[in-house]
Amino acid sequence: MSHDVHTPVPAEEPIDNPGLPAHLPRPTDVDPAQAKRAERQVSTLFILAILLSLGFCVAYFAVDIDATFLGWSALNFALGTTVGLSLLFIGVGAVQWAKKLMDDHEAVEMRHPVASSTEDRAAFMESINAANRESGFGRRPLIRRSMLGAMAALGLPAIVVLRDLGPLPHSQWKTVWKKGMRVVNDVSGMPIKPSDIEVGQLINAEPAIFYEVDEEGERVVEGTELLQAKSKAAVIVVRMRPEDISPAKGKENWGVDGILCYSKICTHVGCPISLWEQQTHHLLCPCHQSTFDLADNGKVIFGPAHRPLPQLPLAVDEEGYLIATSDFPDIVAPSYPELHRDQKKLDKGDQA
Structure with missing residues (x-):
């Protein structure tokens, strides 16, 4: 007798005594x-x-x-x-x-x-x-x-x-950059002169405060504070022909002989970036391929980032070294929901 494919076949009954020892209560x-x-x-x-x-x-x-x-x-x-x-x-x-x-x-x-x-x-x-x-x-x-x-x-x-992975981006507006602080090479720690940079060159840099010591010879910034400050203050310095640069209104004097300084922190999710295309003046983020035009105020031209790369205004001190003229006017951080509100507060000078 055949069975329909949809009709369950009764399972065979197990043997009465498979040889297991008697069960004892605990x-x-x-x-x-x-x-x-x-x-x-x-x-x-x-x-x-x-x-x-x-x-x-x-x-x-x-x-x-x-x-x-x-x-x-x-x-x-x-x-x-x-x-x-x-x-x-x-x-x-x-x-x-x-x-x-x-x-x-x-x-x-x-x-x-x-x-x-x-x-x-x-x-x-x-x-x-x-x-x-x-x-x-x-x-x-x-x-x-x-x-x-x-x-x-x-x-x-x-x-x-x-x-405790790190400070929340919300309300973390300031970096250690300030007026008169020198820009130094992040490998050697040496201050940078305009003559040290060739057209088309990119230098990874940071503020000189990381190498300053107090009267007792102790570093001004060290330990966890040093690591957190470095992660936000990292910058790249690039040199282009001045005629290739299209500064926005108010940023005409933010460079020195074609030398511009931008944050190294991508405005998408905060990856460090330094993939530099000399001919196009484009900077690429290796994480999600956001691309910024450094000759056009760090404008986003491709990828998921929505904000331009923050630019640090530069000048030259009495000894001929590159210095910042202020902190970043824009927030240095990955994008987060409260960013636009915080940027408005920063523009008004409310950094309390």
């Missing part, structure tokens, strides 16, 4: 006191995980970044230990819960055709609901609450670390 299955003790143990592990997640946040702000412990970074040791133990306790707690408290019985799952019948799908949903009941998730509130609290607390270290 101590927590027969002794309510041990079950209660196991429940408290699991909840304690979850609560410890919560405390360790909080400890991560405390250590992040309390431990000095330069402190050491047994030759290691004390901060890294504290952060790694707290978040690692937090994850460990959550895992151990979940395993203990499954081994000691969830319902313990053998189940047989029959094989079925690929196209399940309505009855099979209903049976599957019933098994899901039964698993939920057997886990005790609904009738063990102490475990449920402590586990959910431990999982939620794990989000705190993530929030702390992600927030």
Whole structure:
């Protein structure tokens, strides 16, 4: 007798005794006191995980970044230990819960055709609901609450670390550039004279403040502050024939003999750029191919960027070195939703 292709074929019944040892109940299955003790143990592990997640946040702000412990970074040791133990306790707690408290019985799952019948799908949903009941998730509130609290607390270290990746672009308007600050080569740290630059050349540069020292010989800017300042103040200096440049109104005196200075930070998502086409005067971003015309005020001519590259006004000091005449008049940052509002405030001089 043949079967229709859409008619499920009944599965064969399993053998009565496959040779498995007799199933023995666990101590927590027969002794309510041990079950209660196991429940408290699991909840304690979850609560410890919560405390360790909080400890991560405390250590992040309390431990000095330069402190050491047994030759290691004390901060890294504290952060790694707290978040690692937090994850460990959550895992151990979940395993203990499954081994000691969830319902313990053998189940047989029959094989079925690929196209399940309505009855099979209903049976599957019933098994899901039964698993939920057997886990005790609904009738063990102490475990449920402590586990959910431990999982939620794990989000705190993530929030702390992600927030500290760097300053938010919103309201971060200023860079360290100021009137009279020299432009220096970012490799040698040497100040730049106009005669050092040939037509068609590009130089990666930065402000001289990164090399200044105080009366005691200490660097004026160092550590994390130095890295953050460098990331925003990086510039490129290019030289073109003056007749090729079309300065916008008010920018006629922002260059020196065809030498112009622009931010190295792409206005799309902030990638550093320095891919320079001498003949076309175009600057290309390697990340998403935004292209800026440096002979036309850093105007965007291709790609996803929507704002011109910020230009730094230049002059020459008494010793003949290139200097900035002010900070960037435009915001140096990747684009973000509040940018246009912030630019209007900057134009009004409201940088508080």
